[in-house]
Amino acid sequence: MFFRVFKKKNFIKLSKIILVLLNLPLLILIILVNPFLKIRINELETRAIGHFSISTEIFLSELSKNIYNEKNTIYLWFINKK
Numbered sequence: 240m241f242f243r244v245f246k247k248k249n250f251i252k253l254s255k256i257i258l259v260l261l262n263l264p265l266l267i268l269i270i271l272v273n274p275f276l277k278i279r280i281n282e283l284e285t286r287a288i289g290h291f292s293i294s295t296e297i298f299l300s301e302l303s304k305n306i307y308n309e310k311n312t313i314y315l316w317f318i319n320k321k
Contacts, residue, residue, distance in 0.1 A: 282318075
């Protein structure tokens with residue numbers, strides 16, 4: 240029993256380390272490109288339908304009204320879990 244739990248914990252730690260190592264080149268790329276091209280990373284609230292639609296609609300409305308006066312900007316979105 241102890242060995243199963245121990246192996247599972249080690250697997251989770253190892254998978255997190257691998258995930259960090261795989262994302263490291265992306266992070267370095269974003270940092271190097273930042274002076275020329277701004278990259279904004281945002282989270283989409285997907286816990287409920289209302290959160291998902293309202294925050295996205297507000298952002299897109301502000302973007303269409305040029306509230307964010309930033310040129311050469313890329314917006315990346317990711318969804319949250321749970």
